[in-house]
Amino acid sequence: MNGLLRKVLRFGTMITAGALMSSALPACGGSDPGGGTDNDGSAKNTYVLVHGAFVGGWGWDKVVPLLEADGSEVIALDLPAHGDDTTPLADASLQAYTDAVVEAIDSASRPVILVGHSMGGIVVSQAAEQRPEKVKTLVYLTAFLIKDGQSLNQEWADDEGAKIKTFAEASSDGTSLTFKEGWAEGAFCQDCSPEDIERLESHLREEPAKPFDEPIHVTEERWGSVPRVYIEALQDLAISPAEQKSQYTALPVERVISLDAGHAPFLTKPKELSDALKSL
Template sequence: MATFVLVHGGGHGGWCYKPVAQRLRALGHEVHTPSLSGLADRAHLMSAAITLDTHIADIAGLLEFEDMAGVILVGHSYGGMVITGAADRKPERVGHRVYLDAAYPRDGESLYEHAYDAIHAARQGLHDIDGVQLVMAPMPGMAAFFGVTDPVLGPWTDARLTAQPWQCFEQKLMLRQETAMRAIPESHLICTSTISGRDMDLLTQRSEGRVWDIDTGHDLMLTEPDWVATRLDAIARL
């Protein structure tokens, strides 16, 4: 069976993978769902020093200290920036990269540049708390922004969202071992509604055709956990 590290997106935490992780573990896989520094159960670590590099170091450190090898590294949304950086830092420990409706950055690109329309809209809510510039302040009904509209799941999600340090979106991803990182197999699970903003030819070429889409909200790991877990299990069996 495979080892998965599931990396969440902006404003989320490891909690968002609970339904998918339960399904993967039931299939016999080892699953890690870390929360990135300053978010969710690690919100008490919030500081002005947190950047994209911090979050890359979070995941690269987990791979190193848990002595993992052949890991299937999954990133959702902003998490695509993080897993690209972590696979670049520790290519010898990663066996597959999976982009879950995620950012797919180039070297030297920030998420702000990569997904300008969405991130610029979020930037309008920029605010300062204790010297930290934050965006995506949680509020009732915010889960709907991520496509979670179920009357039970929506409030559950709202109660767990946390604000994101703006620097994470603004800092450019600087790759160190891009050739080795790109050589790691990759797959893409995409929400149908976001396909128009992607270079599907590039994704199909680089993933050797491993691109699947589903018509659901951006938080597909919450809205369609069976589909996501089934695809991840299939990737593990390649």
């Protein structure tokens, strides 16, 4: 296993999702052939967490211990050219991202709950296409859920509520993107604490631009066979709530969970987010 993966296993007290998920909606997926229940009868899951643009695996740090509290396994990786990964910007591509996630899936001890945030939505779609038998549930966390042949930029182009676009700046050669001052509190995470804003800004790196224009390739036979859940963020200024709804309406999901949060609920609503994931 290479340095892309950070696997942390801890054991503690079970944290339930009952307070958040008051309605008795059916869980997605069927039996877990990889052993979703341990010998003591307690539920265990493996989560693979895929961050979005301008973030890294560090973004899940508040969520990881909450998911691990029941003994579940959590894999939070840095995509190529993100976080601590040293891949050159020129080598970052949708396929490189997908390969990293597939490696994480293959390293897991059981079929996984695969979670993609924002741009990570296109990556988890591609990964599920390659490993449908190893993905128990696909979760789109205020993420791009798009059709075969579409690119992120094509889907995002008409999202008038995406205020983050006013902060984006392309490099002179068009190969990367970064943000103008005020991006974090202005649109990416307007509900963040000053400490979280500082953390976002301290981790900001140039974002590879090419994957935004690369079309995804998925099929109903493979990607379409995996149960899908969408977690929408009702205060999102990066992917507007209207855009999120249009996506999960065009490509229906088995369940929609709503969080009253901006674009980064992993920072602002970690308990609510972890409860939602545990309810699946």
